[in-house]
Every structure is written in C-alpha cells, then in structure tokens.
Amino acid sequence: MDKCRIGIAGLGRLGKVHARNIAFRIRGAELKAACSIVPEELDFAKSELGVTNVYSDYRKMLAEADIDAVCVVTTSKEHCWQIEAALDSGKHVFSEKPLGVDLAQCKQAEAAVERHPDLTFMLGFMRRYDKSYSYAKKLIDSGRIGTPYMVKATGIDPESAVQGAIRFAKNSGGIFLDMAIHDIDLCRWFLNSEAVEVYAAGATFKHPEFKEAYDDETGAAMYRFANGALAMVHVGRTAPYGYHVETEIIGTEGTVRISAVPAKNLAEVYGHDGVLTECVGSFPERFDDAYLTEMEEFVDCVLNGKKPGVSVYDGTKSTAIAYATTEAWKTGKAVRIE
Ligand SMILES: NC(=O)c1ccc[n+]([C@@H]2O[C@H](COP(=O)([O-])OP(=O)(O)OC[C@H]3O[C@@H](n4cnc5c(N)ncnc54)[C@H](O)[C@@H]3O)[C@@H](O)[C@H]2O)c1
CATH class of the missing domain: 3.30.360.10 (Dihydrodipicolinate Reductase; domain 2)
Structure with a gap:
C-alpha cells in the first residue's frame, strides 16, 4: 500500500481540521469518503474537500467506500461502536478522544482492538x-x-x-x-x-x-x-x-x-x-501542528506496520x-x- 485511503466520520468543529489535514497536508493519505448526519457538512465535503463519496449512514460507508482506514471524529458517545464496526470490517482506525463515555464502552473497544492485532488503532491525544x-x-x-x-x-x-x-x-x-x-x-x-x-x-x-x-x-x-x-x-x-x-x-x-x-x-x-x-x-489554533503530526503518525503506522504512541489502553485508563x-x-x- 503506498497511500492510505481514509473515510472520515464527523465533520464538525474538529472533523473539518482532520479532514483538511488528510485531504491536503499528508503525502501518504487520501481522503476518499466522508460521513456526517448533518447534510450541510456533506455539502462542505463535496465543495471544499473535493470528496464526492459521501454518506449519512456510517455502516454504509464501511460497506461501500473504497477505504483502508476510518477517522472517527463524531460525538463522543458514538466512538466505541464505530471503532468496533470499522475494525470488524477490516479497516484501520484513528479515533478522537475520549475513547468512550463509560468504561463498558471502552472495554468493548479494547476487545475489538485485541481481536484485530494486524490493524492499526490510534487514539487522538494530540497534545x-x-x-x-x-x-x-x-x-x-x-x-x-x-x-x-x-x-x-x-x-x-x-x-x-x-x-x-x-x-x-x-x-x-x-x-x-x-x-x-x-x-x-x-x-x-x-x-x-x-x-x-x-x-x-x-x-x-x-x-x-x-x-x-x-x-x-x-x-x-x-x-x-x-x-x-x-x-x-x-x-x-x-x-x-x-x-x-x-x-x-x-x-x-x-x-x-x-x-x-x-x-x-x-x-x-x-x-x-x-x-x-x-x-x-x-484549540485548532494552539494545536494546529499537533493535529497534523498525530495524523501523520497514524498514516505512517498503517503504511509501515508500526505501533502508534497512543493505545486503546491509554483511552480506557x-x-x-x-x-x-x-x-x-x-x-x-x-x-x-x-
Ligand atoms: N482532541 C481535541 O483537542 C478535541 C477537540 C474538540 C473535540 N474533540 C472530540 O472530537 C469529537 C467531535 O467533536 P466536535 O467538537 O467536532 O463535535 P461537533 O458536534 O462539532 O461534530 C460532531 C460530528 O459528529 C457527526 N456525527 C454524530 N453522530 C454521528 C453518526 N452516528 N454518524 C455519523 N456522524 C455522526 C455529526 O454529523 C458532526 O459532524 C468529540 O468526541 C470531541 O470530544 C477533540
């Protein structure tokens, strides 16, 4: 694999930052698909990011889009099930913090990561x-x-x-x-x-x-x-x-x-x-470089089989x-x- 093809879920305040980084600032990455439950954000994906492959249903994106990885930047309570569904469909996953909103959810995400040791999982503690x-x-x-x-x-x-x-x-x-x-x-x-x-x-x-x-x-x-x-x-x-x-x-x-x-x-x-x-x-101004660097690390890990610096266990703890x-x-x- 010489490019990591990514689908992004969530194009709100932070989703737009990650989407622009993936689309325009990371050589080894390609933004292939986008998913949001807000219709205007899908228009944004088409007009500002040049992504035509857009979805309002996350599972549909996983099933249909030609992607290797998912970047989860949705509302926090959605993270864990979306992490699990992506890993179970063979996609590498970058997820925003927090890992989950309760410990049972975090354990569910941990189990999914452990089921797929060959796939990269990274949590976005960008600091x-x-x-x-x-x-x-x-x-x-x-x-x-x-x-x-x-x-x-x-x-x-x-x-x-x-x-x-x-x-x-x-x-x-x-x-x-x-x-x-x-x-x-x-x-x-x-x-x-x-x-x-x-x-x-x-x-x-x-x-x-x-x-x-x-x-x-x-x-x-x-x-x-x-x-x-x-x-x-x-x-x-x-x-x-x-x-x-x-x-x-x-x-x-x-x-x-x-x-x-x-x-x-x-x-x-x-x-x-x-x-x-x-x-x-x-936060987007203060941590502009950090959001870019963490996504570069994720892409590098996917392309070169390395282990990211932030694990699912950091999320649970x-x-x-x-x-x-x-x-x-x-x-x-x-x-x-x-
Ligand atoms: N690392 C950081 O510094 C930092 C900063 C801000 C936010 N965050 C985290 O990023 C995540 C998003 O925060 P935000 O401020 O961008 O939120 P936001 O409310 O601006 O955007 C949420 C997005 O999630 C999408 N969404 C919600 N449910 C969905 C579903 N079921 N399927 C597909 N899309 C769905 C919405 O369409 C929207 O695009 C949160 O978990 C938040 O904790 C992290």
Missing part, C-alpha cells in the same frame, strides 16, 4: 504530538529535571465560546470528563505512573446555567499516583483573554513549564496599554480516572482509583 510537550517528555525521560514528582496542569476555554459549552453542559458528562481528560493523559505520560486517588471540587461564579445543568464552570482536582507523585488539574470555561493551556512538571532537579504565558506567537505589541502579548484564541474525578467532585470525598 503528546505538540512540539513543546514532546520536547518536555524527552527532557524528563533523559533525567534533566531529576525525578518528576508533581504536575500542575491548567486548561481553560475562552469565554467567547461559553454559550456553546452551556448548551452542551447537560450532555457533556461534567467538566472533568469533558475537559480534564487531556491533562489526565499528560499526567500519566509525564509521571510514568497511574493515578490511585483523587479529590476534586468545582465552582461557578459567572454563569449560573452550569449549576442548573448540574455542572460547574471551573473544576480543580488533586491526584496521588502509584509512585507517590502528585498532580493538580485546573479546568474551566471562562478565560476572558483566550485559550489557556499551561503545564508545569516539577522534578527533584528542576522544572519544565509549557506555555506559562499562553502566547499567540513571539510578537509583543507596544501601545497605549503598555506592552502586550496576545493570547492564543482556540484516562476515562477511568476522569470518572473517579467526577465521582470525587459529586460526593465531595476522596476516591480510590482501581
């Missing part, structure tokens, strides 16, 4: 493919900061997007399942250990609609890991200045900080308000930790993670 995060991981693994014993992670969405988050709140599974999963994955990755205990709390000061949906606009969680290390995760919906993703890994011999100021770029603007660093505005965090937040009690 691992961001240049700064992958550099930090190399530094840590080389011993540069000694033994890492704490991670402090912040992920706050721009307030400009808060109305969408409010609309979605009732079905999001709560702020920790929806938002903290990237940070949880990074903590596991950097500390090279699994979380065994969590305490969590939430707060709402600006948008009472979150409380009405039994959610919170801000969440804070503290974890203890099996190797004794600690992690603190702060997630939120109301950054007035843009998209704030920041991570600090502290070790016995030093610290690595990633985007301590979530700057748009290296430009500083001198004006009447002083000297300003503009903030990055959204991060979901289990996010569930325990949600339970801790709801009960106000520390929760042991099995």
Whole structure:
C-alpha cells in the first residue's frame, strides 16, 4: 500500500481540521469518503474537500467506500461502536478522544482492538504530538529535571465560546470528563505512573446555567499516583483573554513549564496599554501542528506496520480516572482509583 485511503466520520468543529489535514497536508493519505448526519457538512465535503463519496449512514460507508482506514471524529458517545464496526470490517482506525463515555464502552473497544492485532488503532491525544510537550517528555525521560514528582496542569476555554459549552453542559458528562481528560493523559505520560486517588471540587461564579445543568464552570482536582507523585488539574470555561493551556512538571532537579504565558506567537505589541502579548484564541489554533503530526503518525503506522504512541489502553485508563474525578467532585470525598 503506498497511500492510505481514509473515510472520515464527523465533520464538525474538529472533523473539518482532520479532514483538511488528510485531504491536503499528508503525502501518504487520501481522503476518499466522508460521513456526517448533518447534510450541510456533506455539502462542505463535496465543495471544499473535493470528496464526492459521501454518506449519512456510517455502516454504509464501511460497506461501500473504497477505504483502508476510518477517522472517527463524531460525538463522543458514538466512538466505541464505530471503532468496533470499522475494525470488524477490516479497516484501520484513528479515533478522537475520549475513547468512550463509560468504561463498558471502552472495554468493548479494547476487545475489538485485541481481536484485530494486524490493524492499526490510534487514539487522538494530540497534545503528546505538540512540539513543546514532546520536547518536555524527552527532557524528563533523559533525567534533566531529576525525578518528576508533581504536575500542575491548567486548561481553560475562552469565554467567547461559553454559550456553546452551556448548551452542551447537560450532555457533556461534567467538566472533568469533558475537559480534564487531556491533562489526565499528560499526567500519566509525564509521571510514568497511574493515578490511585483523587479529590476534586468545582465552582461557578459567572454563569449560573452550569449549576442548573448540574455542572460547574471551573473544576480543580488533586491526584496521588502509584509512585507517590502528585498532580493538580485546573479546568474551566471562562478565560476572558483566550485559550489557556499551561503545564508545569516539577522534578527533584528542576522544572519544565509549557506555555506559562499562553502566547499567540513571539510578537509583543507596544501601545497605549503598555506592552502586550496576545493570547492564543482556540484549540485548532494552539494545536494546529499537533493535529497534523498525530495524523501523520497514524498514516505512517498503517503504511509501515508500526505501533502508534497512543493505545486503546491509554483511552480506557484516562476515562477511568476522569470518572473517579467526577465521582470525587459529586460526593465531595476522596476516591480510590482501581
Ligand atoms: N482532541 C481535541 O483537542 C478535541 C477537540 C474538540 C473535540 N474533540 C472530540 O472530537 C469529537 C467531535 O467533536 P466536535 O467538537 O467536532 O463535535 P461537533 O458536534 O462539532 O461534530 C460532531 C460530528 O459528529 C457527526 N456525527 C454524530 N453522530 C454521528 C453518526 N452516528 N454518524 C455519523 N456522524 C455522526 C455529526 O454529523 C458532526 O459532524 C468529540 O468526541 C470531541 O470530544 C477533540
């Protein structure tokens, strides 16, 4: 195989990013088919991506399209059955996070991956493919900061997007399942250990609609890991200045900080308000390179039989930790993670 022919399922906010990367930016990939339950998105596939082979029925795409692989970027609750159906029909699969919305679903996806060891499965924890995060991981693994014993992670969405988050709140599974999963994955990755205990709390000061949906606009969680290390995760919906993703890994011999100021770029603007660093505005802007690099890795794995850096088990473990965090937040009690 010299080209990986891909069908994409889901052409919403993130689906469009992956679709453009597959169609126009990856030499070994070809976007052959697209599936969405939104008719306008299928028009988009035809007019903007040049894909004529479009479907509103996912199983029909699997049965009829001339594809080697599927890229699943649908609503989270659809991921696991779509992963299983694709693998069982002989297709390689890239799936967006979260793997599933409950552990039973995640186990169903794990079993399907195990049934097909000859097919590639990769989960989209794209932060691992961001240049700064992958550099930090190399530094840590080389011993540069000694033994890492704490991670402090912040992920706050721009307030400009808060109305969408409010609309979605009732079905999001709560702020920790929806938002903290990237940070949880990074903590596991950097500390090279699994979380065994969590305490969590939430707060709402600006948008009472979150409380009405039994959610919170801000969440804070503290974890203890099996190797004794600690992690603190702060997630939120109301950054007035843009998209704030920041991570600090502290070790016995030093610290690595990633985007301590979530700057748009290296430009500083001198004006009447002083000297300003503009903030990055959204996840597609901040992680543009990472979305491309992770998809390049997926295609490389399919074409050359390599194993991807993010497995189905990373998906199950991060979901289990996010569930325990949600339970801790709801009960106000520390929760042991099995
Ligand atoms: N890695 C990241 O940084 C990141 C960022 C945003 C979203 N996501 C994940 O990506 C996924 C999509 O998020 P989004 O923001 O693009 O959502 P969205 O609501 O904008 O789009 C959802 C898409 O799924 C499609 N869909 C839903 N059910 C379907 C079905 N049964 N068959 C075919 N298509 C179906 C819809 O037609 C739509 O195209 C979610 O799982 C989300 O968690 C990941």
